[in-house]
Amino acid sequence: MSDTNVVTTENIQKTYAENGVEVHAVRGVDLEITKGEFTAIVGPSGSGKTTFLNIISGLDKPSSGKAWLDGNLLSEMNGRELSDFRRDKIGFIFQAYNLIPVLTVEENVEYVMLLQGVSPEARRNRVAKMLAEVGLEGLGDRVPTKLSGGQQQRVAIARAMVSHPKLILADEPTANLDSKTGSELLDMMGKLNSETGMTFLFSTHDTLVMERARRVVVLRDGMIDRDEKKG
């Protein structure tokens, strides 16, 4: 395990028991993600993408194998440590946006920094800067239901990035968007990745989205089938 890795996994396996039948969702995945990567995990439905991402983020535990995030072995943390660690190290972007409906755009983006005890002035500055970066200036006072899906996902991207986590993790971030909006969003994420050097790992089915990744890891039946780095 290299110290500069954001993510390292070693022979991760996950087996579910479903009505007495064993489902081998992940079957021995070794993966290293280094700082600044912009990587897509792709593969057919049921190939283990979500299961694997949930293990990397500590939301789910592997049946065997080890996972490190920012050099920390996840299996050595208890539940409380893990949830604090997740909050500080990972920015999540969800398929269904998962914004808090009763909070404004600004408040949604500010929320994690509130939990982290960042000062009000720093919070205000960072939120304003981040909303400008994702092209949402002037919309900070709106509630999420008054935004389009693409705009809501921009809020989610701003929320995920604003506290500068080690890893931005997104399971099918464009699945609820039309392909043009999804591609635009990925272009924006790619630009933010280049500008900030933040590390992005996302899963997708969408070939247009896949094309925008700088590294594509193909899962098939819970194993890495191909791992292609571009340029």
Ligand SMILES: Nc1ncnc2c1ncn2[C@@H]1O[C@H](COP(=O)(O)OP(=O)(O)OP(=O)(O)O)[C@@H](O)[C@H]1O
């Ligand atoms: N909680 C669970 N209990 C039992 N089996 C599960 C569970 N979660 C996932 N599986 C099974 O594990 C395999 C991998 O599922 P997973 O959701 O990781 O695939 P995926 O690549 O994310 O698929 P999709 O592209 O449809 O989102 C599938 O066979 C699935 O049915």
Ligand SMILES: [Mg+2]
């Ligand atoms: Mg999935």
